Amino acid sequence: QVQLVQSGAEVKKPGASVKVSCKVSGYTLTELSMQWVRQAPGKGLEWMGGFDPEDGDTIYAQKFQGRVTMTEDTSTDTVYMELSRLTYEDTAVYYCATVSMDVWGQGTTVTVSS
Amino acid sequence: DIQMTQSPSSLSASVGDRVTITCRASQSISNYLNWYQQKPGKAPKLLIYAASSLESGVPSRFSGSGSGTDFTLTISSLQPEDFASYYCQQNYDPPLTFGGGTKVEI
Numbered sequence A: 001q002v003q004l005v006q007s008g009a010e011v012k013k014p015g016a017s018v019k020v021s022c023k024v025s026g027y028t029l030t031e032l033s034m035q036w037v038r039q040a041p042g043k044g045l046e047w048m049g050g051f052d053p054e055d056g057d058t059i060y061a062q063k064f065q066g067r068v069t070m071t072e073d074t075s076t077d078t079v080y081m082e083l084s085r086l087t088y089e090d091t092a093v094y095y096c097a098t099v100s101m102d103v104w105g106q107g108t109t110v111t112v113s114s
Numbered sequence B: 001d002i003q004m005t006q007s008p009s010s011l012s013a014s015v016g017d018r019v020t021i022t023c024r025a026s027q028s029i030s031n032y033l034n035w036y037q038q039k040p041g042k043a044p045k046l047l048i049y050a051a052s053s054l055e056s057g058v059p060s061r062f063s064g065s066g067s068g069t070d071f072t073l074t075i076s077s078l079q080p081e082d083f084a085s086y087y088c089q090q091n092y093d094p095p096l097t098f099g100g101g102t103k104v105e106i
Helices: none
Strands: A003-006 A010-012 A018-025 A034-039 A045-052 A057-060 A068-073 A078-083 A092-098 A108-112 B004-007 B010-012 B019-025 B033-038 B045-049 B062-067 B070-075 B085-090 B102-105
Touching (some): A034 A068, A057 A068, A078 A092, B019 B102, B033 B062, B045 B062
Antiparallel strands (some): A034 A092, B004 B019, B019 B070, B033 B085
């Protein structure tokens, strides 16, 4: 049974960066591919990017190109999503999920506030 | 990018009602369509994948249909625990876009 456990809430100032982690248990990262989705307060779901098993590469939504980096550490079965140059509009709950979207982390609240 | 248009954005229903939510893609996505349920403060939960396949553990009152550009999620008899928001998502081509969501209320 795959479980994804994300890091805790973050408060950041505009212009800063945030790095959210997502630890996999029940499987190893070599067996899984991951995606990241975010949800602003009161809004819908927004796909940010993830590993594309067909291409064997990580792809990012155009909206986040140049600002987001998704990495993984197979030694600890942890994936990371780093978002830079934060603005108030980046205030959201950030989720990791398996590429098939059948298992999700609990979400990490990122608040951008001066 | 493929645009996903969901309707209605909200609906009021009663326990026992049959509820239908539609999702339209801006281009053909074959059957690369997922449906999710989300309750307040919780992560989304996968209900239906490949347009009509029921995810393990999901009650059979949920069903999905459609292919190409037009898709439907049906709840055959609404239960109290089904009051939530529902989202469609295409996984045909990146970016994997979501519909705007449907809030099912009492």
